[in-house]
Amino acid sequence: MDIRFTPEEQAFREEVRAFLRAELPEALAARIREGKRLNKQDQVFWMRKLSARGWLAPGWPVEHGGTGWNSVQKQIFEEECFAAGAPRALPFGLNMVAPVIMKFGSEQQKAHYLPRILDCQDWWCQGYSEPGAGSDLASLKTRAVRDGEHYVVNGQKTWTTLAQHADWMFCLVRTDPQAQAQRGISFLLIDMNSPGITVRPIITLDGEHEVNEVFLDNVRVPVANLLGRENEGWTCAKYLLTYERTGIARTGESKALLRRLKIIAAREQRNGRPLLEDPLFRSQVAELEIQLMANEMSNLRLLATVRDGGVPGAESSILKIKGTELRQALTWQISKALGSYAVPHLEDELGYAEATPLHEDGASAFTRYLDTRKASIYGGTNEIQKNIIAKMILEL
Structure with a gap:
């Protein structure tokens, strides 16, 4: 299977291949080819290599540190990385919460969170699914009650990928229990080191610890960590899911x-x-x-x-x-x-x-x-x- 590319696109492919030959350790590529799970250090190592080259965030606007690549270049880059056995850059910060912050975040939130994602300072996880709210996500029950300049969050998230390593979680919470379905949901950014957060492993069919249960017990989250408007988090959630499903x-x-x-x-x-x-x-x-x-x-x-x-x-x-x-x-x-x-x-x-x-x-x-x-x-x-x-x- 092959698609014809322009000479410029072929030259870009060769540039990517040269970078991978020079920077991707064979031992790391071998782990990918052998189907072995990478640890956090492996992931961060490779993401920082990409960040140093300016290639970590192909989908970001140039003003926020993106590459300015067109759609074909992005496709070529993805192909060559998989062909070489390079680790896949984790999507939760780069491709999921970052576009939402760019779209709905305040200038202060953009200035704080985006550079930290690009520099691999923060590892993110996704707090969407709950035991009774998977495909029917709008039925989520995790509550956030306003208490002065904080929300007090109680509830449970499940299937939370790599939460055992995460510094932050973008989380859907119910802030208006009287509102119907999607209308009472808000989008919070939660520090995973906050008191009251417990992460428990779920071992998957292949014997790996990749996903988790996350319990939130009276977790205090600053109101400044609300993304977008209160009770309008479903708009953020839908926006994020389109990027997730494309990836x-x-x-x-x-x-x-x-x-x-x-x-x-x-x-x-x-x-x-x-x-x-x-x-x-x-x-x-x-x-x-x-x-x-x-x-x-x-x-x-x-x-x-x-x-x-x-x-x-x-x-x-x-x-x-x-x-x-x-x-x-x-x-x-x-x-x-x-x-x-x-x-x-x-x-x-x-x-x-x-x-x-x-x-x-x-x-x-x-x-x-x-x-x-x-x-x-x-x-x-x-x-x-x-x-x-x-x-x-x-x-x-």
């Missing part, structure tokens, strides 16, 4: 997975011939490649809209659905290509202190397969995205 498409990662699938299928044998020569398997790979190309074109169109001053709309829900489904399908196809080598080895049950992979791709393939199961749930389930498309685009 979830992750076409660069899918293209890297497709390349990996082709390499494995060309090497693995079926009846004495490469698996990629099997007509059925080859047609399945071709179908995935066609879908990926279509999704990439749609993503570029949406990025062009943002470049020209627009805001991602309901179309981002299409990218979210197809992007997550493609990653799930690609990791499943890789696992199929590896066959029994992709079967997990449960070291606790087998009595081993550490699992020994039976195949160089086996462990990482199955880890990625398990990890992508959640992709169609987070950021708003794909079922909810279909409802948005039906209502906002098809007007049904």
Whole structure:
């Protein structure tokens, strides 16, 4: 799969490749390729490398420290980073709360928070979902009661990604319990070191500690940390979700997975011939490649809209659905290509202190397969995205 680029765009691709060759340690790239979870130090190390080059925030306006890249350059940068095995810059500060601060924040909030995000001083997490408010986010019950110059916050958030490392959380809270649904919600910026915050791990299907429960017990948050107007936080929330769902498409990662699938299928044998020569398997790979190309074109169109001053709309829900489904399908196809080598080895049950992979791709393939199961749930389930498309685009 290839898209024709101008000589200038090809030159930019070479510039990105040269940067990655010079700055990305092979040991770090190997951890990505092997499907291993990175620690906070690994993430911060790479994000600071990007920040020093001025490449950490491609989606930001130039006046706030963005790159000024067009949509094609952003796509090239993403592709090359995934191809090289570079860590993905964490989106919570850069691509989620930062655009909301730029849009709805005061000048003081912009001056304080944006440089700290760009310099990797603050690690952010997202306080949206609750045990009874996932897809139906507007039913959230976490309360914030005004007490002088503070809000007193009580409630629980769940599935909070990397909250164990976070310095700050952008959080939806109910400030008017009498208002209907979305109308009584506010958007608060909460210091995770505040007294009354407890973070408890949730261990996911792949055995990793990535998500958490966050309990807020009489947490005092300065009124100055309110983003936008009180009781109008749903406007901020919707604005943020369009950026989150656009980023979830992750076409660069899918293209890297497709390349990996082709390499494995060309090497693995079926009846004495490469698996990629099997007509059925080859047609399945071709179908995935066609879908990926279509999704990439749609993503570029949406990025062009943002470049020209627009805001991602309901179309981002299409990218979210197809992007997550493609990653799930690609990791499943890789696992199929590896066959029994992709079967997990449960070291606790087998009595081993550490699992020994039976195949160089086996462990990482199955880890990625398990990890992508959640992709169609987070950021708003794909079922909810279909409802948005039906209502906002098809007007049904």
